Amino acid sequence: MNSKSQVMKKLFLELLLCILGCLGMKGYAQQNDTFNPKEHAVIKPERSDGRYLSSRGVLHGMLKGIRPRYAFRPDMTTEELKKWQVELREAMREIMCFPVVADQPAPKKIGEVQREGYRVEKWEAYPLQECVVPYLVLIPDGVDKDHPAPTVLCIPGSGETKETSAGEPELNPKFAEEEPQERWIIALPYVKEGCVAVVVDNAGAGELSDLEGYTIAPAYRYDAVARYLLELGWSYLGYNAFIHKYVLDWVKEQPIVNQKRIVICGFSLGTESLMVMGVLDPDIYAFVYNDFLCRTLERAIVMTEPDKNGIRPFPNSIRHLIPRFWCNFDFPDIVASLAPRPVLFTEGGLDRDLNLVRKAYEIAGRPENVEIHFYPKYAAPQDRKMLGIDSLPEGINRKTYFDLVNVDDPMHDIKAALMIPWIQKYLK
Amino acid sequence: MNSKSQVMKKLFLELLLCILGCLGMKGYAQQNDTFNPKEHAVIKPERSDGRYLSSRGVLHGMLKGIRPRYAFRPDMTTEELKKWQVELREAMREIMCFPVVADQPAPKKIGEVQREGYRVEKWEAYPLQECVVPYLVLIPDGVDKDHPAPTVLCIPGSGETKETSAGEPELNPKFAEEEPQERWIIALPYVKEGCVAVVVDNAGAGELSDLEGYTIAPAYRYDAVARYLLELGWSYLGYNAFIHKYVLDWVKEQPIVNQKRIVICGFSLGTESLMVMGVLDPDIYAFVYNDFLCRTLERAIVMTEPDKNGIRPFPNSIRHLIPRFWCNFDFPDIVASLAPRPVLFTEGGLDRDLNLVRKAYEIAGRPENVEIHFYPKYAAPQDRKMLGIDSLPEGINRKTYFDLVNVDDPMHDIKAALMIPWIQKYLK
Numbered sequence: 001m002n003s004k005s006q007v008m009k010k011l012f013l014e015l016l017l018c019i020l021g022c023l024g025m026k027g028y029a030q031q032n033d034t035f036n037p038k039e040h041a042v043i044k045p046e047r048s049d050g051r052y053l054s055s056r057g058v059l060h061g062m063l064k065g066i067r068p069r070y071a072f073r074p075d076m077t078t079e080e081l082k083k084w085q086v087e088l089r090e091a092m093r094e095i096m097c098f099p100v101v102a103d104q105p106a107p108k109k110i111g112e113v114q115r116e117g118y119r120v121e122k123w124e125a126y127p128l129q130e131c132v133v134p135y136l137v138l139i140p141d142g143v144d145k146d147h148p149a150p151t152v153l154c155i156p157g158s159g160e161t162k163e164t165s166a167g168e169p170e171l172n173p174k175f176a177e178e179e180p181q182e183r184w185i186i187a188l189p190y191v192k193e194g195c196v197a198v199v200v201d202n203a204g205a206g207e208l209s210d211l212e213g214y215t216i217a218p219a220y221r222y223d224a225v226a227r228y229l230l231e232l233g234w235s236y237l238g239y240n241a242f243i244h245k246y247v248l249d250w251v252k253e254q255p256i257v258n259q260k261r262i263v264i265c266g267f268s269l270g271t272e273s274l275m276v277m278g279v280l281d282p283d284i285y286a287f288v289y290n291d292f293l294c295r296t297l298e299r300a301i302v303m304t305e306p307d308k309n310g311i312r313p314f315p316n317s318i319r320h321l322i323p324r325f326w327c328n329f330d331f332p333d334i335v336a337s338l339a340p341r342p343v344l345f346t347e348g349g350l351d352r353d354l355n356l357v358r359k360a361y362e363i364a365g366r367p368e369n370v371e372i373h374f375y376p377k378y379a380a381p382q383d384r385k386m387l388g389i390d391s392l393p394e395g396i397n398r399k400t401y402f403d404l405v406n407v408d409d410p411m412h413d414i415k416a417a418l419m420i421p422w423i424q425k426y427l428k
Numbered sequence: 429m430n431s432k433s434q435v436m437k438k439l440f441l442e443l444l445l446c447i448l449g450c451l452g453m454k455g456y457a458q459q460n461d462t463f464n465p466k467e468h469a470v471i472k473p474e475r476s477d478g479r480y481l482s483s484r485g486v487l488h489g490m491l492k493g494i495r496p497r498y499a500f501r502p503d504m505t506t507e508e509l510k511k512w513q514v515e516l517r518e519a520m521r522e523i524m525c526f527p528v529v530a531d532q533p534a535p536k537k538i539g540e541v542q543r544e545g546y547r548v549e550k551w552e553a554y555p556l557q558e559c560v561v562p563y564l565v566l567i568p569d570g571v572d573k574d575h576p577a578p579t580v581l582c583i584p585g586s587g588e589t590k591e592t593s594a595g596e597p598e599l600n601p602k603f604a605e606e607e608p609q610e611r612w613i614i615a616l617p618y619v620k621e622g623c624v625a626v627v628v629d630n631a632g633a634g635e636l637s638d639l640e641g642y643t644i645a646p647a648y649r650y651d652a653v654a655r656y657l658l659e660l661g662w663s664y665l666g667y668n669a670f671i672h673k674y675v676l677d678w679v680k681e682q683p684i685v686n687q688k689r690i691v692i693c694g695f696s697l698g699t700e701s702l703m704v705m706g707v708l709d710p711d712i713y714a715f716v717y718n719d720f721l722c723r724t725l726e727r728a729i730v731m732t733e734p735d736k737n738g739i740r741p742f743p744n745s746i747r748h749l750i751p752r753f754w755c756n757f758d759f760p761d762i763v764a765s766l767a768p769r770p771v772l773f774t775e776g777g778l779d780r781d782l783n784l785v786r787k788a789y790e791i792a793g794r795p796e797n798v799e800i801h802f803y804p805k806y807a808a809p810q811d812r813k814m815l816g817i818d819s820l821p822e823g824i825n826r827k828t829y830f831d832l833v834n835v836d837d838p839m840h841d842i843k844a845a846l847m848i849p850w851i852q853k854y855l856k
Contacts, residue, residue: 034642035639035643047560051557051559052559052560054636054637054638055631055637055653056638056656057558058558058559059656059657063659065558126479130486131479131483132475132477134481203483204483208483209482210471210482210485210738211740215463215739221484221740224739225487227742227746230658230746230749231749231753231754232487232490232494232751232752232755300656311643311649311652312638321655323658323659323661323751326659326660327660327661
């Protein structure tokens with residue numbers, strides 16, 4: 001869900017258009033000066049019979065007609081909730097399309113370095129015959145098979161590497177995220193609290209990138225990976241969660257790991273992989289969801305204000321495209337299905353959606369296991385414009401959308417200050 | 429398969445980068461002056477064990493590992509060919525995901541105008557509850573239910589409307605294709621030879637476009653339509669072929685149509701819909717394939733030379749993305765499966781692929797039913813560089829790819845001069 005690179009691209013393109021404008025060269029991006037984007041913000045049928053001529057309109061109508069098959073229902077009984085969780089898990093398994101792979105070598109340790117109070121091991125896994133997936137394991141001094149520790153699988157956001165997230169030196173100076181680096185470190189607060197931290201890359205980023213290390217990193221071409229996965233009938237999220245789950249399955253076999261205290265902490269893009277693993281693997285104890293919570297289908301339906309060239313935004317890139325996802329569920333349904341396992345939200349979202357999650361945990365008998373923090377800008381209820389409102393208005397742009405769902409994008413980062421007391425509460 | 433708009437975009441972006449370069453502002457698109465794209469053109473494993481670290485590399489390995497389930501085999505017997513055609517049809521039906529829609533009103537005639545020697549009727553169909561699909565029907569004078577005529581369903585290329593393709597005035601001056609318009613007219617040669625021509629739009633174009641008519645037309649945002657279709661588990665081609673097949677099914681019920689002489693003529697993007705309908709509907713008599721023939725999977729595997737920013741090309745946009753397509757077949761397999769129904773190729777392609785089609789028609793007992801013309805630039809066998817060669821080299825760019833598969837892109841247009849004698853031969 002991280003939109004940093006999208007925002008960068010947008011700014012870049014606007015700069016280009018501005019330069020072109022100055023030079024009087026409009027070329028391909030020509031615009032009609034009489035076109036008023038606001039007038040066309042809401043997509044409506046052009047005809048009185050309610051049918052759309054525009055194919056984009058037809059799709060808008062079809063999107064509005066989706067009733068997700070495994071949507072959470074606040075009126076569920078405890079028994080119905082349990083049955084629904086199993087059904088949702090089955091649907092998730094189906095659309096994630098994990099392959100069955102046999103005869104791959106076991107993961108191998110390929111390096112180790114001692115830091116102050118912990119050591120960092122580098123390992124490699126071989127989830128598919130074509131690939132190698134390196135990951136870092138941060139082990140606090142004193143943790144061993146006789147003293148196993150709670151363990152957190154840390155998944156970076158878009159633009160960050162496992163090294164960024166582990167507070168380790170980058171493998172390539174171009175992989176460095178924007179300063180200050182501390183904003184992107186996930187693992188160290190956990191390690192300092194005595195947990196093992198296992199840190200992975202997202203597919204296509206850092207050590208798993210293609211040529212970006214020579215040129216445009218930390219802007220990675222996730223979409224190139226996503227595109228070919230989609231061609232194969234897979235998806236970026238399906239692949240990413242598959243390689244992360246492969247590492248998680250390894251974690252579950254390590255004697256230094258307290259098997260009853262395995263946690264996933266996902267930042268931004270990493271929250272998607274977190275949700276998939278959380279649904280598929282009931283052995284995971286708890287979750288740190290470091291992003292805002294939203295309904296991505298609704299976002300696609302309401303975020304339709306065109307730019308001055310008549311181009312409506314894509315809410316996000318094809319790395320978030322999972323065929324049939326919206327027909328089954330949306331993010332709030334998925335997180336609700338994690339009940340009653342502890343979950344920490346560090347960047348809020350829309351109250352309506354967070355309330356669904358709260359309700360699920362209430363039905364599951366553990367309402368106290370949901371902890372929610374908003375961005376400071378939206379912490380006071382009176383600053384949340386959609387409080388008590390059930391649906392967002394159509395025809396808005398990205399800026400308005402973010403404001404309505406309580407997102408303070410420039411402040412999107414790792415909220416270590418919220419994680420530490422939560423760790424102390426749940427992982428000791 | 430039309431790449432005109434891609435080429436336009438590429439030229440535009442290169443122009444922008446050039447301007448930025450002049451202004452000394454490289455911004456987001458910064459490049460490393462020591463990066464040599466040619467050195468990285470071929471995607472290879474970074475390690476001696478043959479595994480890829482780069483996720484893009486993993487995908488490259490997976491793409492190279494695809495063995496399409498319904499690939500044509502030149503050693504088939506006539507019986508095996510027939511069995512394979514049925515299996516391929518079933519697989520096509522499955523990945524095209526046509527919905528079952530009931531209770532929609534019958535198509536309606538909404539207008540009519542007399543031209544010299546024929547009349548043009550405008551009709552509307554209602555294939556889905558959300559949509560209306562207008563189409564044009566060109567009827568030569570003298571054709572009526574007592575004098576039914578061969579009928580050609582004409583499908584435009586990218587950037588053209590049904591009006592362009594029918595030689596009718598555009599509904600919006602912005603919809604006009606580049607001059608001379610005659611290059612894009614599909615229907616009139618058929619009408620002049622006494623055939624009925626039914627002309628449809630591609631989804632998202634012309635009358636089916638969103639806001640492009642105010643701004644950037646004839647550049648249409650096909651990808652916006654494609655994206656949401658993919659989210660729903662459908663695809664641009666699945667949707668486009670569905671609406672075209674709906675019109676085709678109407679054609680099959682019209683008394684003015686000679687039911688034994690229904691032909692599909694597809695230009696560029698329209699050839700994809702042609703292939704789908706051809707496979708799904710054995711009632712179609714013959715095909716005019718107005719584009720070059722290639723293997724799109726191979727194209728994705730070999731066209732990997734990065735630009736100076738380290739970005740490898742997507743061979744085409746997501747409107748061509750059909751999940752699992754490549755796992756089943758590629759274009760030459762599909763066209764081969766149309767045997768023994770007459771097919772005219774107007775823009776050649778790679779001899780290796782065309783020979784597969786020839787072989788299928790030979791097995792089906794009608795080798796004379798394949799007629800192939802190359803672009804004039806590649807008409808002489810000695811000008812076709814890959815003649816007799818079985819696989820294309822990896823690591824090439826678009827320009828080299830087009831040259832190797834015998835494509836003279838600036839000459840990509842409707843080849844009426846080839847269609848007319850073919851019509852006279854097959855449709856009288």
